[in-house]
Amino acid sequence: MRKNQLESRQRFDLRMLFFFAVTPLLLGGLMLHLLQLQWTQHEKLALQANENRLNIVPVLPVRGEITDANGKGLAVNKIAYRVLLIPERVKKLDETLATLADALQWSERKQSQILKRIKSSRPDRPVLLDDKLQWLQVSPIAARLHHLSGIDVEAGSYRYYPYAELTSHLIGYLSLARKSDLDNGFLSTEFIGRTGVEKSFETYLHGTPGSQQEEVDAHGRRIAVIKRTPSIMGQQVKLALDIDVQKAASEALGERTGAVVVMDVETGQIISMLSQPGYDTNRFITGLETEQWQEWLNNPDKPLLNRATQAAYPPASTFKMLTGLAGLGQQATLATGHTQCPGYLELADRNLRCWKRTGHGDVSLHSALVHSCDVYFYKLGDQIGMGAISDEAQKWGLGEKTGIDLSPESRGIIPALRPNMMAAMNSSSSRRKHWFRGETMITAIGQGQLTTTTLQIARLAAAIANGGKVLKPQLLADSESELMHQVDVKPAHLNMIHNAMRDVVATPGGTAFWALRSAPWKMAGKTGTAQVVKMAQDDDKKGKLTAQQVLKRHKDHAWFMGYAPYDNPKVAIAVFVEHGGHGGSDAAPVAAAIIRTLAAKEAPQP
Amino acid sequence: MIRALRSLDWPLLATMACLIALGLVTLYAAIHQGDAALWRRQLIFLSIGFSVFLFLCFVPVRVVGLASWPFYIVALLLLAMVPLIGDVQMGARRWLDLGIMNLQPSELMKWALMLVLASWFASREADSLKDLGVALALALAPASLIIIQPDLGTTLVLLFAATALLIASGLPWRWFGIAVTLSLASLPVLWHFMHAYQKQRVLTLLDPQSDPLGAGYHVIQSTIAIGSGGLFGKGYMQGTQASLHFLPEQHTDFIFSVLAEEGGFVAAFILLLLYTTLITRILIISSRAHSRFGSLVCIGIASVFLLYIAVNIGMVSGLLPVVGLPLPFISYGGSALVTMLAALGLVMRVAIESKDHIPWQRPGSPLV
Numbered sequence: 001m002r003k004n005q006l007e008s009r010q011r012f013d014l015r016m017l018f019f020f021a022v023t024p025l026l027l028g029g030l031m032l033h034l035l036q037l038q039w040t041q042h043e044k045l046a047l048q049a050n051e052n053r054l055n056i057v058p059v060l061p062v063r064g065e066i067t068d069a070n071g072k073g074l075a076v077n078k079i080a081y082r083v084l085l086i087p088e089r090v091k092k093l094d095e096t097l098a099t100l101a102d103a104l105q106w107s108e109r110k111q112s113q114i115l116k117r118i119k120s121s122r123p124d125r126p127v128l129l130d131d132k133l134q135w136l137q138v139s140p141i142a143a144r145l146h147h148l149s150g151i152d153v154e155a156g157s158y159r160y161y162p163y164a165e166l167t168s169h170l171i172g173y174l175s176l177a178r179k180s181d182l183d184n185g186f187l188s189t190e191f192i193g194r195t196g197v198e199k200s201f202e203t204y205l206h207g208t209p210g211s212q213q214e215e216v217d218a219h220g221r222r223i224a225v226i227k228r229t230p231s232i233m234g235q236q237v238k239l240a241l242d243i244d245v246q247k248a249a250s251e252a253l254g255e256r257t258g259a260v261v262v263m264d265v266e267t268g269q270i271i272s273m274l275s276q277p278g279y280d281t282n283r284f285i286t287g288l289e290t291e292q293w294q295e296w297l298n299n300p301d302k303p304l305l306n307r308a309t310q311a312a313y314p315p316a317s318t319f320k321m322l323t324g325l326a327g328l329g330q331q332a333t334l335a336t337g338h339t340q341c342p343g344y345l346e347l348a349d350r351n352l353r354c355w356k357r358t359g360h361g362d363v364s365l366h367s368a369l370v371h372s373c374d375v376y377f378y379k380l381g382d383q384i385g386m387g388a389i390s391d392e393a394q395k396w397g398l399g400e401k402t403g404i405d406l407s408p409e410s411r412g413i414i415p416a417l418r419p420n421m422m423a424a425m426n427s428s429s430s431r432r433k434h435w436f437r438g439e440t441m442i443t444a445i446g447q448g449q450l451t452t453t454t455l456q457i458a459r460l461a462a463a464i465a466n467g468g469k470v471l472k473p474q475l476l477a478d479s480e481s482e483l484m485h486q487v488d489v490k491p492a493h494l495n496m497i498h499n500a501m502r503d504v505v506a507t508p509g510g511t512a513f514w515a516l517r518s519a520p521w522k523m524a525g526k527t528g529t530a531q532v533v534k535m536a537q538d539d540d541k542k543g544k545l546t547a548q549q550v551l552k553r554h555k556d557h558a559w560f561m562g563y564a565p566y567d568n569p570k571v572a573i574a575v576f577v578e579h580g581g582h583g584g585s586d587a588a589p590v591a592a593a594i595i596r597t598l599a600a601k602e603a604p605q606p
Numbered sequence: 607m608i609r610a611l612r613s614l615d616w617p618l619l620a621t622m623a624c625l626i627a628l629g630l631v632t633l634y635a636a637i638h639q640g641d642a643a644l645w646r647r648q649l650i651f652l653s654i655g656f657s658v659f660l661f662l663c664f665v666p667v668r669v670v671g672l673a674s675w676p677f678y679i680v681a682l683l684l685l686a687m688v689p690l691i692g693d694v695q696m697g698a699r700r701w702l703d704l705g706i707m708n709l710q711p712s713e714l715m716k717w718a719l720m721l722v723l724a725s726w727f728a729s730r731e732a733d734s735l736k737d738l739g740v741a742l743a744l745a746l747a748p749a750s751l752i753i754i755q756p757d758l759g760t761t762l763v764l765l766f767a768a769t770a771l772l773i774a775s776g777l778p779w780r781w782f783g784i785a786v787t788l789s790l791a792s793l794p795v796l797w798h799f800m801h802a803y804q805k806q807r808v809l810t811l812l813d814p815q816s817d818p819l820g821a822g823y824h825v826i827q828s829t830i831a832i833g834s835g836g837l838f839g840k841g842y843m844q845g846t847q848a849s850l851h852f853l854p855e856q857h858t859d860f861i862f863s864v865l866a867e868e869g870g871f872v873a874a875f876i877l878l879l880l881y882t883t884l885i886t887r888i889l890i891i892s893s894r895a896h897s898r899f900g901s902l903v904c905i906g907i908a909s910v911f912l913l914y915i916a917v918n919i920g921m922v923s924g925l926l927p928v929v930g931l932p933l934p935f936i937s938y939g940g941s942a943l944v945t946m947l948a949a950l951g952l953v954m955r956v957a958i959e960s961k962d963h964i965p966w967q968r969p970g971s972p973l974v
Contacts, residue, residue: 015774016893023885026916027878037833038871045833053846218851
């Protein structure tokens with residue numbers, strides 16, 4: 001028994017050794033593991049702890065303001081509050097959104113839109129929930145912020161356009177950053193210029209975001225602000241535009257659709273650029289509803305179209321100066337001679353008509369321009385040929401983009417016809433086999449396939465006024481002139497055109513006499529009336545238009561272009577009235593209103 | 607009285623005092639921004655625990671041995687009642703509502719099983735199949751009741767303590783090898799019966815980054831806390847992970863991260879050194895014990911402490927899956943503190959008896 005007991009005791013002691021060995025082994029292993037964490041991995045984990053603790057929140061820059069030449073705000077910033085949400089920090093999304101919806105009176109629709117926006121964003125990036133809020137609206141939320149984890153109320157500013165519809169095409173609009181913008185380093189809460197000056201001068205206007213380093217707890221609640229790098233406000237952009245001139249042009253145009261461009265003759269600065277109808281650019285800031293966008297898109301008046309730069313129309317009789325200059329340049333006999341206008345011109349089996357059925361009788365280049373005789377220019381065009389006409393048009397900057405800092409811009413169309421192109425058009429492989437004589441004649445009076453933008457016509461008027469300098473249109477107030485072409489034209493030829501354009505306004509038979517006879521500045525100008533019946537009939541067939549619209553669409557486009565004062569030109573004006581009727585009675589009065597406004601500004605203040 | 611004081615095991619008492627002091631200091635840091643009442647409650651639990659400790663210093667080990675069977679039976683009955691009338695908390699049925707307090711019978715069972723196995727093997731060795739069979743039945747009955755609660759952590763503690771006692775009682779290594787092999791082989795079966803959240807915990811352990819905001823979040827945050835503490839720590843009450851609430855359960859299961867973040871490796875090292883001292887001291891007392899029962903009880907207690915420490919620190923530092931085991935003397939919690947102090951009371955009694963030469967052995971017992 002004792003021996004047994006001894007053996008048992010010995011065996012027990014041996015087992016005891018096992019436990020004595022296991023304890024330091026196990027705890028020593030733990031120590032090594034801790035040493036690994038706290039020594040070799042210390043730096044990495046300390047950094048992570050810091051990242052945990054410190055949250056870097058972007059501070060959005062204030063966008064630079066856009067003003068007109070006199071410092072009147074066209075795009076300004078207003079103080080307001082916004083509510084942001086960081087998805088990964090929100091504990092109970094439904095409850096939180098319900099609280100916010102209640103406080104901010106969100107519609108069901110808005111709630112679902114917001115939910116969609118949250119679901120599609122990155123969980124660690126703030127999502128903009130509501131914007132342009134006044135303090136009274138956000139104060140109930142601000143008071144409960146410590147219960148609403150992941151929600152932030154931020155004071156900021158929003159864009160406001162005091163002359164929204166008046167300047168919509170020129171100034172453009174903003175919208176929240178899209179996915180592609182995020183790839184370019186923008187934040188999802190930033191507004192970015194989409195059209196107009198807001199887009200063209202985005203890099204100046206945008207400014208540089210700052211950041212704020214915040215200490216946060218595990219629930220993402222801000223404990224303290226550690227460091228703040230302020231954002232840098234975007235630069236101011238001062239346009240050459242005069243909003244009063246723009247207003248005058250808009251009022252003169254009234255409800256009609258159309259475009260007006262007023263340009264400084266020497267610098268190319270844009271004093272007014274109007275396209276009607278406009279649209280309310282402020283709508284984009286609150287988040288444009290799809291319905292509104294669709295309504296604008298489907299509106300037959302195309303409010304989203306910038307008629308001054310994007311839309312090209314036949315220039316009609318405003319083109320006749322170029323046909324005349326081409327004739328003078330070619331030393332065509334007709335350019336210095338006379339011809340008879342019986343009211344029509346026989347060509348093969350059809351008649352080309354003059355706008356004046358009874359005819360102008362004996363006409364020279366001067367009288368043909370003053371009275372806008374079509375027959376004279378049919379004949380002149382026929383004499384010099386299509387190549388000469390298109391060469392002249394290109395010299396004066398038609399058929400090419402003006403290079404204005406607004407996109408998209410239309411080039412317009414100049415049918416260019418030179419011997420080799422003629423051959424191509426006459427070859428049997430070409431779909432279009434022949435260029436008819438008649439087409440050259442139609443082009444000579446600014447109709448047919450020829451199209452130009454209102455901006456191009458304004459620049460043409462400036463170039464005629466300043467002695468053949470084709471300038472780049474400038475949007476900024478203090479920009480210097482930029483010469484694109486110097487047209488090689490004899491001063492004597494240009495003088496003939498000047499005199500004719502003066503008499504269009506100055507003589508009782510001139511097409512713009514009645515509209516402009518009482519304007520404070522003596523003007524030189526040219527009216528135009530572009531036929532559209534053929535084009536409108538195509539539209540009717542699609543069955544899109546109401547009876548009234550069809551009637552309207554049969555009316556001709558009205559043009560006026562000119563410069564003033566004619567003896568010392570300062571401004572060039574182009575007015576286009578879509579389906580306006582007649583240049584003299586419908587477009588020229590708009591120019592008169594503009595001249596009156598400009599003259600009133602120059603008059604010494606009492 | 608002087609004799610009684612002299613017969614106390616002072617190294618054990620000193621280690622215990624150091625651990626308790628370190629625990630109170632750490633707990634204060636963990637909750638200083640939150641509920642100061644918790645700290646006061648911990649002091650109350652401490653005084654209760656110390657009373658139990660003192661009481662058990664005066665209870666002869668022999669009496670404990672005799673009481674172990676009834677204790678086990680009561681614990682087993684309570685455990686059996688849990689599935690029938692237990693309270694459901696946090697998705698698990700583990701508690702009995704006793705009116706004045708919620709009792710978790712599995713807590714009692716840990717100690718009851720240890721005592722009953724020590725008592726069973728006090729007079730025999732674990733090398734006969736019959737004796738082993740009884741021991742396995744004693745262990746597996748409560749284990750199966752606890753695993754259905756479900757409470758994987760406590761089940762593992764139970765099985766681990768039983769295994770430790772079997773090893774101490776002379777279970778042939780061969781059999782132990784077979785048992786380990788069988789357990790490993792049964793892992794797929796166990797996996798099949800595991801709850802989704804338990805599986806998730808195991809998977810998360812293998813790759814915490816796979817679910818950084820879900821199950822892996824706590825482990826990642828506590829690993830960051832420990833590692834960012836570095837060698838010397840961020841300073842007392844300066845831990846950012848702790849004060850900004852990135853640590854989960856930072857005053858209970860995850861309190862070690864607070865200590866390691868603010869005290870660095872130095873503090874963690876001191877704590878582990880204290881634990882090593884404590885367990886080694888319990889094993890020394892076990893080896894000097896005058897009864898096999900006393901020895902086995904000490905080994906059981908040392909094993910449970912070792913398991914708690916290794917699992918808790920392993921879990922918060924990303925080595926083991928997350929199972930809710932407290933860190934002895936450091937974690938907040940009344941029942942853990944009281945039962946651990948009680949266990950040390952038993953150990954102390956074993957130490958006192960070995961010095962006083964108090965005999966209790968029945969004639970014919972294998973150990974004198």
